[in-house]
Amino acid sequence: MSRKLPALTAESQRFWQGGAERRLFIHRCQPCQRFFHPPAPVCPHCLSEEVAATAVSGRGQVATFTINHQAWTPQLDLPYVIAIIELDEQPGLRLVSNVINCEPAKVRIGMRVEVEFLQQEDIWLPLFVEERS
């Protein structure tokens, strides 16, 4: 399935390329210890600039999802699942992704998932599959 790839910035680089080390990186503030996403040069909670991309477990659950049926472009493989994943590290720590390798009709809110990376060019997209263990 074709995908439009993101530009890399100083802040987003580890999020998009961490998959090369098979790790998901999410920005975290040193002083207040809170994670936040999308990555930025300052913590939105305490405004500290002591922030850094930090490896997380890559595990979480489906906060919500949708099964896309519309052929927006001819290059899409239909249907596919878009989801908002809430990571285990912190309540409300969310990112948008896809749930793959799973029958779309089987996806549920609350379903446990873990990250799996898909490399395209110099980007490792963090996608999610049903948790294995």
Added chain:
Amino acid sequence: MKSDRLLEKNVAITGIGQSEVGRPSAKSAMALTIDACKEAIADAGLSRDDIDGVAAWPGDNNNGDAFSPVGPNALIGTLGLKVNWFGGGYEGPGPIAGIINGAMAIAAGLCNHVLVFRTITESSRRQVNKNAGALSNKTVGRDSSFFWQWYTPFNVVSGINLMAMYAQRHFHEYGTTEQQLAQIALTCRANAVHNEKAVFRTPLTMADYLDSRFISTPLRLLDCDVHCDASTAIILSRKEAARDGRNPPIRIEAIGSALHQPWSWDQIDLTGMAAKDSAKMLWQRTDYTPKDVGSAQLYDGFSILTLLWLEALGLCDKGQGGAFIEGGHRIALDGQLPINTNGGQLSGGRTHGLGYVHEACSQLWGRAALRQTRPHDVAVVAAGGGPLAGCVLLVKE
């Protein structure tokens, strides 16, 4: 009384106008705009020379995009206006930001009569490009747009993918059903039957709704608004200046324009959206309460957004939107709270924002003909979804 201290109460709507609603229209975007603006100026009992301000959302993006082909810059010269203040731009509290900004310009003393307008020609554009969409990523090459870059790599192609996830979450948390949500589309269509300008006027049944195909679950084709070519114009006047007009002034009783969360489609309250911030602000600025509202025009770019606005505005309890609209009787033209009385954007056409203001005024002035509700003096208009959210409470004097 807190109501006397607030600047927006010194501003009133004095005239409204709207072009034909075409699918497509043979007229140019500017010709549609002129039709709407001339009608609104005359309706307010004003002349061109009285207009000293112009506001629009989102204005012209300098790219001729069908989402907003005409902005204040182009209109001022075309109408020969001499303005003391004008403004447009996408960043703000959603599709009725022009009303909010224009009211503030009057309240601040910069001008007396502001022409607010919104032109959209997505229907003409789709004759050329079937996928011309308003809320979609238009960047070329690697994506660096501040929010789309987090979505497009996962093939979030359209805004519906994001709004569908709000619907799914609402279904999960509150037990809302597809038969309940259907009532937004069915009610809009039932109202559109009585509106000559509406795009779709053939009556719709629950079976039609459930048969319509999924675009992005749980949202179906009939949960999506219908593109059109149209322009809508609203005249805002300083209240003292409004006394000379032909219509009873409709006061801007309160404005909601707050955003207390990130401007993001996924990092906000998934069932409250920015609408909850905006609505909370609105009620803090008035002594009226949700019980006083006689009609509500609530954004239906996608049906779920209307339901979320009903809850955000306290027109029903949080989580009870599905139960409130079940069966459709409460929100029908003769119900306790008529909504989207001209067919909304789902059946009336995606006039995008100002169409709701136009309809609210038509109802308050008793001009809504076959779709007229019982007489009332208080109406609420709310527009936007996700991080876009603006609302106004309108009171006829």
